[in-house]
Amino acid sequence: MHTPNEAGVGGENGSPRDNESPGSAVWMWLEGLAGGLIAAGGLLIALPVLADLTDPLGLLSSTVVTFVAIVAWILVWGLVGTVRGRVKGAFN
Secondary structure: OOOOOOOOOOOOOOOHHHHOOOHHHHHHHHHHHHHHHHHHHHHHHHHHHHHHHHHHHOOHHHHHHHHHHHHHHHHHHHHHHHHHHHHHHHOO
16 A cells, blocks of 8 residues: 655645645736736727627627637636746746
8 A cells, every 4th residue: 555755745646736825816816817808908909800700690799709708818817827837937
């Protein structure tokens, strides 16, 4: 039987999030907010073009615009989180 040296601290069975500080939840909220604001700004700039491209879809055009907005938010959120992680790792 295999017994880990430090039970419950990281390791194969532990989650990487187990070692994060409580303040990291605030950073995740800030990353999400920043991603949403950046995506919203980009969407506002691209909205006229996006509306013209989706106009032939009729009632589905609003669904496509919403889908693009959500996907943009998730991608920018991930990008902001990745950049913050790399910068944080570079200074540690």
